Amino acid sequence: MELLEKRIQRDGIVEDADVLKVDGFLNHQIDTALIDQLGAEFARLFGDAGATKVVTIEASGIAIAYATALHLGVPLVFAKKAKTRNVAGGVFATRVLSFTHGSSYDVVVSRRFLTPADTVLIVDDFLANGNALAGLLDIAQQAGAAVAGIGIAVEKGFQEGGARIRARGYRVESLAIVQSMDPATGAIEFAPNA
Amino acid sequence: MELLEKRIQRDGIVEDADVLKVDGFLNHQIDTALIDQLGAEFARLFGDAGATKVVTIEASGIAIAYATALHLGVPLVFAKKAKTRNVAGGVFATRVLSFTHGSSYDVVVSRRFLTPADTVLIVDDFLANGNALAGLLDIAQQAGAAVAGIGIAVEKGFQEGGARIRARGYRVESLAIVQSMDPATGAIEFAPNA
DSSP: OHHHHHHHHEEEEEEEOOOOOOOTSSSSSOOOOHHHHHHHHHHTTTTTTTSSSEEEEEETTTHHHHHHHHHHHHEEEEEEEEESSSOSSEEEEEEETTTTEEEEEEEETTSSSOOOOOOOEEEEEEEOOOOHOOOHHHHHHHHEEEEEEEEEEEETSSSSSHHHHTTTTOOEEEEEEEEEETTTTTTTEOTTOO | HHHHHHHHHOOOOOSSSEEEOOOTTSSSSOHHHHHHHHHHHHHHHTTTTTOEEEEEEEETHHHHHHHHHHTOOEEEEEEEESSSSSSSSSEEEEEETTTTEEEEEEEEEEEEOOOOEEEEEEEEEEEEEEEHHHHHHHHHHHHTTEEEEEEEEEEEEEHHHHHHHHTTOOEEEEEEEEEEEETTTTTTEETTOO
16 A cells, blocks of 8 residues: 555664564554555455454554444454453453563453354454464354454565465455665565565 | 534443543544544634644543644644653653552653743543643643643542532533442443533
8 A cells, every 4th residue: 555655764773683663653653644544444344244343452553443344334352461460250361472572471351252154254463473363363263153254454465364364365465565674774665566 | 512422321331439431432432533532622622722733641531632633733742651769860850659550650741842941721521520630730830831731531520539620720621520439330421511
């Protein structure tokens, strides 16, 4: 999506060969008009996929997932990061390994909000190693819900998450796929067709 | 706001005299059409207050704060809960005491996103004891930003937060103020004029 690629080129900060900061418009300060357009694009891409709910994980995916759900006219469910290993009953729970923080955390969704009658569209701001996404897919599977697809704002194409999830047969639509970054020059290369 | 009060009456769950669950439409599963209307109402109420940014705290306030910011045509900044006491430089940080979890946590906002040129509208889903709100006000003060006001979806009128913040001179607009709840009958009474 050219709009997003241009914005990343303009305002993204290449901190090193692996770390791209987009916190000026995507996940700390949020350009609401931009996010609304990204949500509209996901709604267009997945408009015929029969999603009954959009699902994301707190916190940075909430705005873009909300925008998508609003455009699709369906509810948003966001998975919560649980504080403890012993999660109370009434929830679907899964463990997510965080490379960023070098730790793992539990993620939960109330059983009241996902059922076998649901078809979920999973939306998140970033896809790198794909661990958070795998956790959401696990929760959808526990609920018996179908998966309409996965919408990602920024995919790091040089990490394995996208290939791993696509190899499992899921439709993944990433609005921008970063192919490489040069911390010396700040240059960012995108994969074609994103 | 009658729309919100009716929805709370219909779908809110009174767990005990202090605990109201609205996770079916407000802060776990999110009714996106409802949240859009709440955001539009905050934008109407504070439309002349000169807000340059909407500020909230992750995670459950993000959707309603995003909706408000979108309607106002300004960016959203959400404060992040920090993992450690030693927060890296470049941020405004404050400590928030959580009664819910019996602990405290640090909240941070990058210094790049709040300046003395900003006038912030603070938006959150709940106001009870007011500690999270006091933290956001502290961050605004550290940044030298003006405060246009505070928009709250559901205020617990029987806890001290609202009175404490109003006594400091801030304009607080709560779309529904719960006056009392009866866990035996599930009855919920609202304060007038909300």
